Amino acid sequence: xxxxxxxxxxxTQPHGSGHDTGHDHGHAxxxxxxxxxxxRKMLMWLFLASDCMFFGALIATYMIYRNHxxxxxxxxxxxDIPYTSVSAFVLLMSSLTMVLALAALQKNDLRGSxxxxxxxxxxxxxxxxxxxxxxxxxxxxxxxLQGNMFGATFFTVTGFHGAHxxxxxxxxxxxxxxxxxxxxxxxxSLDLEIAGLYWHFVDIVWIVIFVMIYLIPYDKSTEQxxxxxxxxxxxxxxxxxxx
Amino acid sequence: xxxxxxxxxxxxxxxxxxxxxxxxxxxTTVDHKRIGMMYGVSAFFFLMLGGLEALVIRTQLVRPxxxxxxxxxxxxxxxxxxxxMIFLAVMPLTVALFNYIMPLQIGARDxxxxxxxxxxxWLFIAGAMLINVSWLFNEVPNQGWYGYSPxxxxxxxxxxxxxxxxxxxxxxxxxxxxxxxxxxxTVLNMRAPGVTMMRMPIFSWTTLIVxxxxxxxxxxxxVGLILLMMDRYVGTGFYATAAGGDPLLWQHLFWVFxxxxxxxxxxxxxxxxxxxxxxxxxxxxxxxxxxxxxxxxIAFLGFGVWAHHMFTTGLGPxxxxxxxxxxxxxxxxxGVKIFNWIGTMWLGQLKFTTPMLYxxxxxxxxxxxxxxxxxxxxxxIDQHHNDSYLVIAHFHYVLFGGAVFxxxxxxxxxxxxxxxxxMNDRIGRVNFWLVxxxxxxxxxxMHFLGLEGMPRRYYSYGEGSGWWFWNTVxxxxxxxxxxxxxxxxxxxxxxxxRGPVAGPNPWDAATLEWATTSPPPVYNFATIPHISHxxxxxxxxxxxxxxxxxxxxxxxxxxxxxxxxxxxxxSDQERRRxxxxxxxxxxxxxxxxxxxxxxxAIGMFLMMFGLIVEGxxxxxxxxxxxxxxxxxxxxxxxxxxFGWSFEPAE
Numbered sequence: 001x002x003x004x005x006x007x008x009x010x011x012t013q014p015h016g017s018g019h020d021t022g023h024d025h026g027h028a029x030x031x032x033x034x035x036x037x038x039x040r041k042m043l044m045w046l047f048l049a050s051d052c053m054f055f056g057a058l059i060a061t062y063m064i065y066r067n068h069x070x071x072x073x074x075x076x077x078x079x080d081i082p083y084t085s086v087s088a089f090v091l092l093m094s095s096l097t098m099v100l101a102l103a104a105l106q107k108n109d110l111r112g113s114x115x116x117x118x119x120x121x122x123x124x125x126x127x128x129x130x131x132x133x134x135x136x137x138x139x140x141x142x143x144x145l146q147g148n149m150f151g152a153t154f155f156t157v158t159g160f161h162g163a164h165x166x167x168x169x170x171x172x173x174x175x176x177x178x179x180x181x182x183x184x185x186x187x188x189s190l191d192l193e194i195a196g197l198y199w200h201f202v203d204i205v206w207i208v209i210f211v212m213i214y215l216i217p218y219d220k221s222t223e224q225x226x227x228x229x230x231x232x233x234x235x236x237x238x239x240x241x242x243x
Numbered sequence: 244x245x246x247x248x249x250x251x252x253x254x255x256x257x258x259x260x261x262x263x264x265x266x267x268x269x270x271t272t273v274d275h276k277r278i279g280m281m282y283g284v285s286a287f288f289f290l291m292l293g294g295l296e297a298l299v300i301r302t303q304l305v306r307p308x309x310x311x312x313x314x315x316x317x318x319x320x321x322x323x324x325x326x327x328m329i330f331l332a333v334m335p336l337t338v339a340l341f342n343y344i345m346p347l348q349i350g351a352r353d354x355x356x357x358x359x360x361x362x363x364x365w366l367f368i369a370g371a372m373l374i375n376v377s378w379l380f381n382e383v384p385n386q387g388w389y390g391y392s393p394x395x396x397x398x399x400x401x402x403x404x405x406x407x408x409x410x411x412x413x414x415x416x417x418x419x420x421x422x423x424x425x426x427x428x429t430v431l432n433m434r435a436p437g438v439t440m441m442r443m444p445i446f447s448w449t450t451l452i453v454x455x456x457x458x459x460x461x462x463x464x465x466v467g468l469i470l471l472m473m474d475r476y477v478g479t480g481f482y483a484t485a486a487g488g489d490p491l492l493w494q495h496l497f498w499v500f501x502x503x504x505x506x507x508x509x510x511x512x513x514x515x516x517x518x519x520x521x522x523x524x525x526x527x528x529x530x531x532x533x534x535x536x537x538x539x540x541i542a543f544l545g546f547g548v549w550a551h552h553m554f555t556t557g558l559g560p561x562x563x564x565x566x567x568x569x570x571x572x573x574x575x576x577x578g579v580k581i582f583n584w585i586g587t588m589w590l591g592q593l594k595f596t597t598p599m600l601y602x603x604x605x606x607x608x609x610x611x612x613x614x615x616x617x618x619x620x621x622x623x624i625d626q627h628h629n630d631s632y633l634v635i636a637h638f639h640y641v642l643f644g645g646a647v648f649x650x651x652x653x654x655x656x657x658x659x660x661x662x663x664x665x666m667n668d669r670i671g672r673v674n675f676w677l678v679x680x681x682x683x684x685x686x687x688x689m690h691f692l693g694l695e696g697m698p699r700r701y702y703s704y705g706e707g708s709g710w711w712f713w714n715t716v717x718x719x720x721x722x723x724x725x726x727x728x729x730x731x732x733x734x735x736x737x738x739x740x741r742g743p744v745a746g747p748n749p750w751d752a753a754t755l756e757w758a759t760t761s762p763p764p765v766y767n768f769a770t771i772p773h774i775s776h777x778x779x780x781x782x783x784x785x786x787x788x789x790x791x792x793x794x795x796x797x798x799x800x801x802x803x804x805x806x807x808x809x810x811x812x813x814s815d816q817e818r819r820r821x822x823x824x825x826x827x828x829x830x831x832x833x834x835x836x837x838x839x840x841x842x843x844a845i846g847m848f849l850m851m852f853g854l855i856v857e858g859x860x861x862x863x864x865x866x867x868x869x870x871x872x873x874x875x876x877x878x879x880x881x882x883x884x885f886g887w888s889f890e891p892a893e
Contacts, residue, residue: 033433050424145477
């Protein structure tokens with residue numbers, strides 16, 4: 001397999017005609033790579049792979065401690081699905097504006113790229129504001145990191161996601177500043193694309209968190225979850241029995 | 244191909260003498276070889292430190308009811324011994340070799356992200372210092388390297404000992420992750436023309452696989468440590484039963500990282516041995532492709548076996564059976580490797596030089612550790628052996644007999660490449676037998692002690708226990724082992740001055756790192772080589788051709804055999820002149836040195852240190868004191884990140 005992909009021919013023209021590298025032809029700075037994928041872009045993909053494991057472990061912790069709260073406030077008393085749906089929608093829309101920003105820059109529409117970068121950062125900030133308001137509200141209702149397991153896991157998971165969004169907003173604002181000073185041109189669109197990869201990933205993580213924390217109902221779910229788990233284990237036992 | 248082979252003529256980066264010497268040049272260096280050297284030297288220091296801690300442990304246990312150290316100090320010693328050996332010695336020693344050797348093996352001029360490489364190194368130093376600075380405060384981590392909850396709870400461990408450990412490990416985690424991103428991109432993207440994946444030396448393959456394992460495994464312990472930090476600093480109850488938490492969550496998160504970690508430490512040694520055995524058997528590696536697949540299989544299966552560390556925690560028969568089965572399956576690809584090495588040696592013209600002795604030592608000793616591993620993969624047997632000295636015997640056969648033997652082999656094998664001089668073979672043999680006999684005298688009797696029921700982590704034992712004799716043997720073996728390692732250090736110092744001059748390829752090895760001068764020039768290869776064979780140097784020398792393409796390997800711009808090898812008696816000055824003449828191409832474009840990596844690492848250190856020591860509290864973030872030192876550290880880190888982003892890299 002690997003040999004087939006990496007024939008000497010493929011190495012002669014590492015830039016190839018692949019879609020991935022289509023837009024960095026202008027980059028004379030970057031030496032050609034063995035795979036044809038830009039090294040910085042590959043680095044971002046690898047970081048996202050590790051971040052998958054990071055959020056995977058955090059969300060697994062949340063699911064393990066689901067319904068482990070000994071005292072209130074309990075999640076079904078606090079969670080406001082319509083409110084969070086709006087902020088989730090805002091964050092998802094920011095992925096759209098991110099795509100528009102990159103498309104504008106690749107078409108050398110500098111003004112368009114600035115507008116869409118600013119819009120993305122703004123939508124991200126609105127999401128963060130929504131999260132801040134939600135945290136404050138929950139805090140007033142008596143939820144805290146120390147109070148019960150719901151508080152500890154909820155604030156940790158959503159807090160780390162919020163921290164990721166914050167880093168993304170700072171990154172976008174930095175790119176906007178660079179752009180306004182004339183440093184983000186068509187040939188630099190890879191810089192924006194890499195920031196975009198990060199931004200989309202953070203959005204996708206929110207979809208998972210939204211489902212796991214907000215949408216799966218809490219009231220009678222303990223038995224349901226246990227039943228589902230038992231079914232999985234019974235199936236596994238049967239499968240093992242076949243061997 | 245010509246476009247790749249011809250370095251782009253850009254800024255004239257021919258290094259001047261001034262830029263290449265002095266402390267500042269080492270601090271700001273981004274050269275993978277120098278960073279590899281710095282990793283190697285500092286990690287070897289920690290290997291000796293961890294060994295010293297082990298010797299104090301063995302002195303305590305040399306006879307019953309001994310009182311060299313008390314119970315509290317003993318806990319600190321075994322915790323620091325484990326933590327030091329795993330995170331500060333074995334892992335960084337393998338990273339040192341990845342750094343130095345892998346880019347040479349794939350025909351690259353440096354790693355993909357040279358500044359990030361320097362940052363990884365300085366973060367390693369920062370993390371190592373943060374853990375070890377606890378000795379100065381006399382609040383040394385004492386909960387074991389595995390840090391099981393509730394041993395780490397504030398209630399049971401109220402001093403700052405655990406904080407040093409937790410925050411130090413977080414820094415080391417960042418360091419390992421960044422280093423691994425770098426190695427993966429380098430192996431995938433920086434190969435010279437013709438170095439296809441299936442022509443890469445196995446050591447470069449293990450670099451890639453280990454880096455992927457680190458990227459996938461470290462996030463689990465990062466999350467585990469974050470939750471522990473929050474329990475200790477903020478007062479959450481993630482691992483506290485009273486709050487509804489579960490101490491077993493820590494064990495899961497830790498071993499989801501911890502078991503892949505075992506392969507992270509031992510796979511590089513397998514790669515090393517796969518380089519050394521063919522060289523000294525005068526045969527290409529037997530079953531190259533299968534070796535690659537076996538490495539991948541071990542890495543994949545390594546993520547599905549973690550709960551075999553938890554057989555006694557009551558996970559239930561289903562989980563125990565599944566994890567027992569996966570653990571036994573992992574012995575299959577490992578066995579494949581061992582048979583491949585034997586197949587390589589079979590009917591070969593074996594030359595038992597020091598590296599070969601260590602390599603064969605690894606094959607035999609690791610097998611012993613592997614066999615006791617398969618034994619312990621069975622839950623009923625494990626329940627019997629758990630927390631006894633048998634477990635200690637098992638994992639030292641795997642980690643010393645595997646990882647450390649491999650690293651010692653690698654140091655002797657690549658020493659000529661790094662220093663330009665051979666290590667003394669006679670001292671080397673004596674040193675090998677001292678280490679080999681000392682190692683077996685130390686760890687083999689531990690099997691007996693374990694079966695006799697001696698528990699691990701106990702600081703003392705009674706006279707009536709019947710454990711005296713073997714404990715004395717173990718302690719004497721440890722002294723012998725220590726002497727062997729001291730002799731190794733002496734051999735390095737001796738050979739640096741008096742070793743015979745090596746020349747580019749003293750072992751007549753097959754892989755690309757031997758195609759350049761010893762030590763390699765800062766740009767590694769004057770002309771990027773084109774290769775068309777898995778063993779390019781042998782293909783050129785002995786006329787093996789895999790394809791129709793002619794083999795075109797060059798040493799510093801000349802064909803193989805054309806170079807004027809400096810003779811043994813040549814003075815250092817003379818050799819430098821020869822090196823300079825042979826390798827003086829201009830216009831090779833090299834990355835600029837940078838001081839941002841070390842600034843960022845110092846910032847990270849201060850940020851974490853400020854969370855531990857009492858300082859001027861600037862403000863409270865919830866229950867956490869934010870000190871001036873932490874804020875200064877964060878500012879330094881931000882300064883480094885932004886300065887770095889806008890610094891021209893090339």
